[in-house]
Each structure stands twice: as C-alpha cells, then as structure tokens.
Amino acid sequence: MPRITRADVEQVAVLARLALTPEEMDQLTDDLESILEHAAQVEALDTDGVPPTAHPLPLANVLRPDELRPSLDRDEVLGQAPAAEDGRFRVPPILGEAP
Amino acid sequence: MTVAASATELAAAVRAGERSAREVVDEHLAVIDARDPELHAFLHVMADEARAQADEVDAAVRDGRDPGPLAGVPVALKDVLCTRGIPTTCGSRILEGWRPPYTATVVDRVRAAGGIAIGKTNLDEFAMGSSTENSAYGPTRNPRDPSRVPGGSSGGSAAAVGAGMAPLALGTDTGGSVRQPAAFCGVVGVKPTYGRVSRYGLVAFASSLDQVGPFANTVADAAVLLEVIGGHDVMDSTSVRQPAPALLSQLDDGVDGLRVGIVEELTDADGIDNEVAAAIDDAGRALEKAGATVDRVSVPATTYGLSAYYLIAPAEASSNLARYDGVRYGLRIDGRDTATMNAETRDAGFGPEVKRRIILGTYALSAGYYDAYYGTAQRVRTLIIRDFERAYGSFDVLLSPTAPSTAFALDAKTANPLEMYLSDVCTIPSSLAGHAAMNVPFGAGADGLPIGVQVLAPSLGEPVMFRVAQAIEAAAQ
Numbered sequence A: 001m002p003r004i005t006r007a008d009v010e011q012v013a014v015l016a017r018l019a020l021t022p023e024e025m026d027q028l029t030d031d032l033e034s035i036l037e038h039a040a041q042v043e044a045l046d047t048d049g050v051p052p053t054a055h056p057l058p059l060a061n062v063l064r065p066d067e068l069r070p071s072l073d074r075d076e077v078l079g080q081a082p083a084a085e086d087g088r089f090r091v092p093p094i095l096g097e098a099p
Numbered sequence B: 001m002t003v004a005a006s007a008t009e010l011a012a013a014v015r016a017g018e019r020s021a022r023e024v025v026d027e028h029l030a031v032i033d034a035r036d037p038e039l040h041a042f043l044h045v046m047a048d049e050a051r052a053q054a055d056e057v058d059a060a061v062r063d064g065r066d067p068g069p070l071a072g073v074p075v076a077l078k079d080v081l082c083t084r085g086i087p088t089t090c091g092s093r094i095l096e097g098w099r100p101p102y103t104a105t106v107v108d109r110v111r112a113a114g115g116i117a118i119g120k121t122n123l124d125e126f127a128m129g130s131s132t133e134n135s136a137y138g139p140t141r142n143p144r145d146p147s148r149v150p151g152g153s154s155g156g157s158a159a160a161v162g163a164g165m166a167p168l169a170l171g172t173d174t175g176g177s178v179r180q181p182a183a184f185c186g187v188v189g190v191k192p193t194y195g196r197v198s199r200y201g202l203v204a205f206a207s208s209l210d211q212v213g214p215f216a217n218t219v220a221d222a223a224v225l226l227e228v229i230g231g232h233d234v235m236d237s238t239s240v241r242q243p244a245p246a247l248l249s250q251l252d253d254g255v256d257g258l259r260v261g262i263v264e265e266l267t268d269a270d271g272i273d274n275e276v277a278a279a280i281d282d283a284g285r286a287l288e289k290a291g292a293t294v295d296r297v298s299v300p301a302t303t304y305g306l307s308a309y310y311l312i313a314p315a316e317a318s319s320n321l322a323r324y325d326g327v328r329y330g331l332r333i334d335g336r337d338t339a340t341m342n343a344e345t346r347d348a349g350f351g352p353e354v355k356r357r358i359i360l361g362t363y364a365l366s367a368g369y370y371d372a373y374y375g376t377a378q379r380v381r382t383l384i385i386r387d388f389e390r391a392y393g394s395f396d397v398l399l400s401p402t403a404p405s406t407a408f409a410l411d412a413k414t415a416n417p418l419e420m421y422l423s424d425v426c427t428i429p430s431s432l433a434g435h436a437a438m439n440v441p442f443g444a445g446a447d448g449l450p451i452g453v454q455v456l457a458p459s460l461g462e463p464v465m466f467r468v469a470q471a472i473e474a475a476a477q
Helices: A006-015 A022-044 A074-078 B007-015 B021-039 B047-062 B105-112 B155-162 B179-185 B219-229 B274-289 B300-323 B338-349 B352-365 B370-394 B417-424 B428-433 B462-476
Strands: B042-045 B074-078 B116-121 B168-173 B188-191 B211-216 B259-263 B293-297 B397-401 B436-444 B450-457
Touching: A006 A022, A006 B352, A022 B300, A022 B352, A022 B370, A022 B417, B007 B021, B007 B047, B007 B219, B021 B042, B021 B047, B021 B074, B021 B116, B042 B155, B047 B116, B074 B155, B105 B116, B105 B168, B105 B219, B116 B155, B155 B168, B155 B179, B155 B211, B168 B188, B168 B219, B179 B188, B179 B436, B179 B450, B188 B219, B188 B462, B211 B219, B219 B462, B259 B274, B259 B370, B274 B293, B274 B397, B274 B436, B274 B450, B274 B462, B300 B352, B300 B370, B300 B417, B300 B428, B352 B370, B370 B428, B397 B462, B428 B436, B436 B462, B450 B462
Parallel strands: B074 B116, B074 B168, B259 B293, B259 B397
Antiparallel strands: B042 B116, B168 B211, B188 B211, B188 B436, B397 B450, B436 B450
C-alpha cells in the first residue's frame, strides 16, 4: 500500500473541506502513517477473485408506494439553521461574486 | 444510593399499580443528582419531560389501560439518537444547541411501551472512540472506579446503568461501542443483527455497521428492551422485514445440546490479558456443566478485522459527516464565501479524532488509492463473513472476550490512536459481518474490575444468543 505524505493530507483536507492548521496537518500525517501501516496487514490475505462486501444485508431496491404524507415542518427545520431567509437556508456567496 | 430493582420488576409493579411511575422516575433523578457530578454520564437530563411522561403512565394505570412492558422504567438515551425539541449534540461542538425536528424510531418505541426517556448520555464525539474521552463536553468516568474510563463510545449509557441512574439505556454499536463499555462497567450490552433495529433518527457514523442496542443490569432486562425496539420500520430502508425477535419466551430454555465454540484468534491472541482469556474458559466450563458442548474454533480472517474496519468505518464516516457544513444546523463560522465558511466551520466544530477519521476516510476513498485501501478492506470483509459462516456450520454460538482487558485509566491511551483502536479488536469482526453479539459480565480481574464474555451469534441469531447469555449470567452469580 502507498505511504501517506504531508502533501496527501493537505490535498485530502481540501477535498474534505477542513481548514486544518499546519500543526494539525503534521500530527495527522504521523497518525495516519501508523494507522495505515496497521491497516496494510490486510494485504497479507489473498483477496484475488473475492467479491467486495459493501453491506451486510442482501438488499435489493427497497420501494414504497408513492403516497402523499406529511414531512418535516419547514419552519421548525429552518429555525435550527444558522441563517435562513424567505423560507430558505441562507449562505455566503458561492462563486465569490457579489451577493 | 442505588435503585436495586430490575427493569422487569419495576414495570411489573407500575403495571400492577403497586408503585407509581412518578415515584420511580423521582428516585432515579435523585440518583443522577447524587452521582452524576462525579461520573458525568449525562449531557442533558430530561427531568421535566420524564416527570410529565411518568404522570401519563400513572394516569393510564388509573384508567385501567396497560402502559406496556416498560411501564414507568427510566431509559437513558445515547446523545446520538434524535429527540424532537430536546438538545442532541452527538458529543460534538458542531451540533451544540441543535434541537432535532424529529424523534428516532427507537425512542418512539420506548415511549410507546411506557418507558420514560430520562436523559441524553455522553459519548465519544459522533461515536468515534473507545473511552468516552473524545466527547467535546468532557469525559465520563467508570462507576466501578472513577479513575478508569467507562469504555466507549456509549460510555455515558453504560455508566448510567452501572451506577443505577437508569435501569435501562440505549447505545449504538459500530465496532463495539455498546459491548466494550458494557464490559468495562459490568453490565449487559447487546449489538443486534444489522437491520434488526431501526436506524431512523440515529445520527449516522458508518451506515453499513451502525446498530442501536440495549444496556441493562440483567440479560432478561436487555431482552425486554430489544423486544420493544426491534422489528421492521418503514422509515429505515435497511431494516430487516421481520418482527422483533421473541426472546423472553425462550430465555430459560437452557443450553443443553448447544454447540459453543471459543474463537481462538480473539481469545488466545497476543494483546488479550491472561485473566480475561481465563474467564472465557471458565464461562465455557460453566456452559459445559449446563449441558452444552464447548470446543476451540479457528475463525482465521477475524485477525484482519481491525485493519479492515479502520479503512471501512472512516470511509463511510467521511461521507456521512460531509453534511456538517454550517448550512442547515449547528455551528457556523462565517467566511467570505461558502467554501471557506464550510471549511472554517468544520475545523472549529470537529474534535481531533473526528478530523483524523475524516481525513483517513477521504484518503482511503480518493482517486488512485480507492482499490488499494477501501476495495481491499471490502474483500477482507467478505472473507470474515465466510470464515464466520464456516464456524457457524459447526457451532450454534461463539464465545470470546469482549475487550482485551478490564477498564483502563483515564488518559492511558489518548496519546496513541492505534492503541485506543486495539481495545475494539474482539468486537469488530462481528460488526463487519453484521452479526449479533453481546456482552455478559463474568467475574473480575485482579484490579477488582469486571470482565466481560462476548457471546456471538449468526444473523438473526438473537434467541439462541440470549439463552446462552442467560446461562452465563446464572453461572456468574
């Protein structure tokens, strides 16, 4: 298995939307190195031709009748949001343009 | 001060009108007042709601209606279960002050059975940990020895039951988070078969592994609670289309003729304390005396459970926790644009272990590494299931330690994440397989702290698992 580098942690932090401090990145690089070293033990097993298990239940599509029924109360949900306006969640600009 | 009666006895007395639910609730609230300042099992005590609900139960009894099998019994809820209008934090700053707009199915079922939701219990943040030291609101202490951890991640629920603050509690188990704290606190703790219990309203950590399970002081009490919370729920597409298992009616059927296998890889391995392995052998001899046949069995792929789990669970967590972005609920740290707001909010709101697992999981799922890490781990998961199935061809249930040692001291493992992860080595394999497993207290270590025996059963094998657990409990007394 490949070794993790600090550059990997920086790249992954961007993907995971985590604004980590340099100290956090150093610590995480060390931590993940030892965790992944342990995880690499799975390579000792011959898994050629073994199908992957994503889920313990043999689930096919689970369907229900498409019937009208009550959903969550909109005001109650928006009342828990950090910012809301006109019945919607309010967020800062998305593309950096003026709001 | 402790309340000695079992949940079963309390419910019987309340149903018969011999005791009021209000009095039972007040007694338990008094125990919480007396012991929780030291133990910190609760993040939020629902005193007013609990008293109001107790009054409803008492009114039902007066009117000649049966409140149900949990009549008047206080039940503590791990704070990862949504309760409408009641704070639900998941032990995280990122959800501080959040009041969910809906209630988890398991909580609705507890209340419909007459049970009283008495409070929300402490946990490792988002259920990620093995000691309850990763809570953003401070650790919980072990009621048997407050210098020790209660285990985790459901440490608050285990401690609440162990200290007599509630006769019953609900926890969640992803890799051992009910069973290991049950072992550390000397109580019964059950991880049901994946899909047995609804996950609707359970805040997700690793969706293919998470299950809600009961804590209790006795095997019979745990059976009552599992019968109440189990069974199909239309609100959870992964819930098994079967009614709740009948457990109590078979509980005392005995173990005569049952075949019990002690898992070599989880009992005789390096890292398992000798006194713990010896207790498993003692439990095996007790079952033999009760009429079971007991042998050693090898389940080789379980050796790789921990490694596979620490690729699979963080991968699922990194995806599930993407929803904490400062938009819909909880914390927001403002930024010049949404992406900055998201990243600043998540850095401020998540603790170190949660960040560690998000980064690990995102890495394991990222382009170029996906097959080497996540793909391999998924294939190992298949091998673990195959090896278990082979063992269950010859044995009805399996035994192993629940945890490698008795409860460890606070701060003993916080500096080394891998060391902490190793305390789940015995519980993880059955989680990956989706099988049922439970902890039963059996004896004590040289430090006087409880040792737990883990009883493992195949999918939907709860009835036979509980029979064996009942026999182990009888032998322990």
